Amino acid sequence: MKFVAVTACPTGIAHSQMAAENLETTAEERDHEIHVEIQGAMGTENEISETQINEADAVIIAADTSVSRSRFEGKQVVKGTVKDAVNNAGDLIDEAVEKAKASGNESANAGPETGGDDESIATEATATEATDRENETGTAAEETRAPRDGLIARLKKIFS
Template identity: 45%
Template sequence: MKIVGVAACTVGIAHTYIAQEKLENAAKKAGCEMKVETQGTIGIENELTQEEIDQADIVILAVDVKISGRERFAGKRIIQVPTEIAVKSPNKLIEKAQEVVAQKV
């Protein structure tokens, strides 16, 4: 399963990058591919390409603020949670994403 995501917290520093790391590690552990774009105080890093978005089975938005480029995900299944959820329960979040994708069959 391919997952893309965006992490962005209110301050744009710690939680953004912790959420990115936790989600990517949880996805890897679950046998999924995941790339997380960060939108923080220094702008957008690890920016998702349209091709990566198109190939993704689901999008996880771990955000506490409005993100730029949300329209890129139009038509995709999206799970949106606060960064705190991604930081504290990344494995459960990836499991939920797998369940949502499995339901489309």
């Protein structure tokens, strides 16, 4: 299967890079193609083209900041945090495979779906975001403390 992914975090120095590398490695191990765009403080790296979006079976967004989804309309979207992509990229890819299969949106897709599916995708994405927020109790407080803790301390928190 083919996937596109976006990783994004407020600083975009280390975490987004690690998440992108882990998604790429895990997808390759499972014989999937993936193109990962990295968004951070320094801008966007490895930007996803319209052609890549059209050919993708699903979209993975691993972000701790807001990511515009308008260019992914009609695509199955899997939402997770950067930490999810660093620690459990396989779970995100498995979920993307399941969503692509369930929608019948496997490779050879000529373009975005149209019709009433957009509303269900928006509802599904909102439900997924709500679940993500419930699963991340205390994360917002940790993020507000993170800048004074320094990069090493934040990395230790992520991997603990």
